[in-house]
């Protein structure tokens with residue numbers, strides 16, 4: 001780990017200004033914020049992130065970790081710990097997909113440390129990104145190439161990639177947020193703003209070192225999930241290589257509003273498959289107005305993966321994603337809501 005300056009702040013505006021002097025992208029940013037540290041410290045030890053300054057947000061925890069369930073929706077402070085949200089009975093009852101996406105992630109110890117803001121900004125687990133001895137990684141070194149294209153890409157993305165980067169977004173919570181049409185509250189040196197969660201993470205667009213649309217110094221302060229007739233009948237299905245303490249190789253966040261057996265509205269997110277948290281409006285459109293039969297679920301799953309591009313090792317992924325989604329849809333339809 002390289003030397004860095006450490007600061008603590010209990011003033012959000014000061015924190016935003018402290019983060020202002022950053023590099024061009026998130027990976028080479030001069031200043032990083034410290035929340036739980038479970039991504040940041042790992043990557044600093046690996047020499048992947050090399051900030052000159054670390055601004056500790058933990059003095060802000062009390063002010064920015066509220067968990068509020070109201071008639072208009074769910075609002076979650078960015079410093080709330082993953083376990084605190086997953087264990088809140090109102091969240092588990094009214095937004096099961098949110099609670100499950102958090103509860104099925106990482107380990108109990110990590111969930112107790114890790115914040116929601118840090119969670120959505122966690123970095124890819126691509127081995128070529130996490131190991132600086134690989135010289136070709138456009139996410140670490142813009143313009144150096146992508147080792148995964150011809151390398152070991154068994155768990156790389158099949159949706160939303162380009163030739164500059166095929167790494168996969170690894171988080172679970174973000175998949176639930178994108179499915180439910182969440183919004184993110186931000187505070188930066190220019191003041192507050194609210195954006196659609198779907199616009200927080202960028203596609204690679206030839207510049208995968210720029211991972212989000214956050215402006216320099218901008219902090220996530222909260223997440224808003226709008227209330228909807230579908231949120232109670234929702235679930236997160238996570239498929240992984242072992243049952244616990246493992247990232248998804250495929251996942252689906254599904255929420256359904258049913259009239260009898262007929263789909264009034266569907267909200268669908270896919271994880272373990274895409275470059276960024278992925279919502280499939282194509283699959284949602286296939287289901288809307290139709291009975292939720294196995295055949296219709298399969299048609300929706302085919303639509304969700306129609307644009308998949310594989311690179312050898314990950315050729316199994318589209319079929320796995322289709323099966324994950326079909327199972328998630330049928331299980332969600334069978335829920336009592």
Ligand SMILES: Cc1cc2nc3c(=O)[nH]c(=O)nc-3n(C[C@H](O)[C@H](O)[C@H](O)COP(=O)(O)OP(=O)(O)OC[C@H]3O[C@@H](n4cnc5c(N)ncnc54)[C@H](O)[C@@H]3O)c2cc1C
Pocket residue numbers: 031032033034035036037038039040041042078079104105106107110113114115116117118119120121122170171172173218219220221245246247248
């Ligand atoms: C062994 C292991 C297994 C894991 N398994 C899973 C899993 O199965 N599923 C899953 O989803 N995750 C998993 N994770 C990832 C884990 O959930 C994240 O590391 C964690 O959520 C990050 O939160 P944090 O508060 O520790 O972030 P930090 O490490 O403190 O910060 C991460 C990044 O976010 C930035 N940041 C933090 N807070 C803010 C804010 N409010 N505004 C702006 N920027 C901010 C920091 O600058 C930094 O770049 C795993 C991690 C480990 C180490």
